[in-house]
Amino acid sequence: MIRFENVGLRYGTEPEVLRDISFTLEPGSFHFLTGASGAGKSSLLKLMYLAHRPSRGLITLFGRDMARATRADLPELRRQIGVVFQDFALLDHLSTLDNVALPLRMSGSPEVEVLEHCTEILRWVGLGNHLHALPSTLSGGQKQRVAIARSVINRPRLLLADEPTGNVDDGIGMRLLYLFEELYKLGTTVVIATHNEALIRRFDHPRLHLENGRLHVVPPERARWA
Numbered sequence: 394m395i396r397f398e399n400v401g402l403r404y405g406t407e408p409e410v411l412r413d414i415s416f417t418l419e420p421g422s423f424h425f426l427t428g429a430s431g432a433g434k435s436s437l438l439k440l441m442y443l444a445h446r447p448s449r450g451l452i453t454l455f456g457r458d459m460a461r462a463t464r465a466d467l468p469e470l471r472r473q474i475g476v477v478f479q480d481f482a483l484l485d486h487l488s489t490l491d492n493v494a495l496p497l498r499m500s501g502s503p504e505v506e507v508l509e510h511c512t513e514i515l516r517w518v519g520l521g522n523h524l525h526a527l528p529s530t531l532s533g534g535q536k537q538r539v540a541i542a543r544s545v546i547n548r549p550r551l552l553l554a555d556e557p558t559g560n561v562d563d564g565i566g567m568r569l570l571y572l573f574e575e576l577y578k579l580g581t582t583v584v585i586a587t588h589n590e591a592l593i594r595r596f597d598h599p600r601l602h603l604e605n606g607r608l609h610v611v612p613p614e615r616a617r618w619a
């Protein structure tokens with residue numbers, strides 16, 4: 394699904410933020426991505442989403458060498474990826490429901506299904522009473538839930554989420570993680586960056602841990618009891 398070989402990333406002329414990163418994510422796997430603030434979690438997710446180009450090394454996504462991907466290839470590749478970044482990237486002029494519906498409408502789903510699925514998922518994330526609200530009228534945690542609903546609505550092949558439970562209480566955080574867990578059970582490859590150790594421990598998944606610019610894969614048992 395994704396393979397990194399000796400990938401490095403630097404911003405401008407600064408020292409590398411990520412160094413010699415090598416790992417493979419098998420299709421249908423679930424990993425947490427951990428590390429201290431500033432360790433490079435968001436940067437790594439952005440490399441996976443092709444929002445940054447690596448300074449060196451090779452990235453293979455969906456079996457394709459990304460060094461050969463052109464700008465014109467990006468939309469089709471990204472359509473297969475659900476993302477929740479920290480800025481949520483909602484479209485301000487669209488309602489909650491219309492934001493969530495975007496991926497389905499772009500893929501040509503029948504409108505009856507679009508409305509049914511979007512309403513159902515928005516109810517699940519606790520926003521059933523905000524279907525027609527504009528993002529500017531929502532709280533940070535509510536916007537985050539809209540972004541999460543949008544990221545999972547079309548069952549992407551790959552789901553990347555950056556601190557998806559950062560602005561919600563633990564009860565809603567668990568609900569959101571179960572949403573990702575359901576997607577994983579349906580075959581989606583999932584990577585979730587989080588600082589929330591309590592939530593991580595409830596799930597039996599390995600973690601990708603970043604420290605000093607390097608990445609270590611920690612198996613589930615150690616991830617659980619570390």
Ligand SMILES: Nc1ncnc2c1ncn2[C@@H]1O[C@H](COP(=O)(O)OP(=O)(O)OP(=O)(O)O)[C@@H](O)[C@H]1O
Binds near residue numbers: 404410431434436
């Ligand atoms: N666009 C950018 N330009 C320059 N430096 C950047 C940029 N984005 C991130 N950095 C730097 O790269 C390093 C890693 O940042 P990143 O946001 O990837 O870390 P993080 O692990 O996601 O942090 P947090 O947990 O606080 O969100 C930091 O030192 C940050 O200042």
